[in-house]
Amino acid sequence: MSQILTIALSKGRILEEAMPLFAKAGIALAEDPERSRKLIIPSTQGNIRFLIIRASDVPTYVSWGAADLGIAGKDVLLEQEGLDLYEPLDLRIGLCRMSVAEPAALAEHDRPARWERVRIATKYPRITRQFFQSRGVQTEIIKLYGSMELAPLVGLADRIVDLVSTGRTLKENGLVEVEEIMPISSRLVVNRAAMKRKQRCIDDLILQLQESIQP
């Protein structure tokens, strides 16, 4: 008898981009989570169910074993301390990059190689601290939960660290990307105990998803 697998993911872009991968593996959600208010959604394939949660909560559910697997951005995974998750697959969805950006006027005469002290607004204080520390730059970090692009426009910070994809959000707010910190994509993460207890089901799912990933 096959065991039940619980997969945690977030609504919005991850759900949108992950659904075609699951569909290629023969797995579909029984209800559309963008319409339903249900937080546990069964799949059409009996032994898999989905938990619909905030993107930044996915690692928590998986590391405590409340979900066996999850899909989370590398940004979210790197930002949370002390995670012990197995990360078997880069799903190559949610593709973007983590970058430092600043007002175009500042960028005209700014020299990133000469930064000594910067004031940065970001949702990612840990990644930001590590990046600037590795370059010997002192940071004052202002933690925000969204709309980082606003901060330099109203004097809350000189610069931001945020995700960039098309660059449209930066452009429409008069900001430019000055340094790329790292490329970002979403990963399949697995609870370590579940990996042992439900090894066959999880291995099968990993293999199926691997075949669905765009080269």
Ligand SMILES: Nc1ncnc2c1ncn2[C@@H]1O[C@H](COP(=O)(O)OP(=O)(O)OP(=O)(O)O)[C@@H](O)[C@H]1O
């Ligand atoms: N513009 C983008 N293009 C591509 N991928 C992105 C983009 N912005 C974010 N992502 C990726 O998608 C993931 C989920 O982003 P989403 O915007 O759905 O959630 P969120 O609002 O950041 O999370 P939370 O609700 O927990 O604050 C991010 O962690 C990141 O890996």
Ligand SMILES: O=P(O)(O)OC[C@H]1O[C@H](OP(=O)(O)OP(=O)(O)O)[C@H](O)[C@@H]1O
């Ligand atoms: O380069 P672009 O294609 O414009 O994408 C970048 C934007 O996407 C993300 O925000 P998102 O749309 O997820 O909004 P939120 O994080 O504030 O929910 C990110 O925080 C940027 O603001």
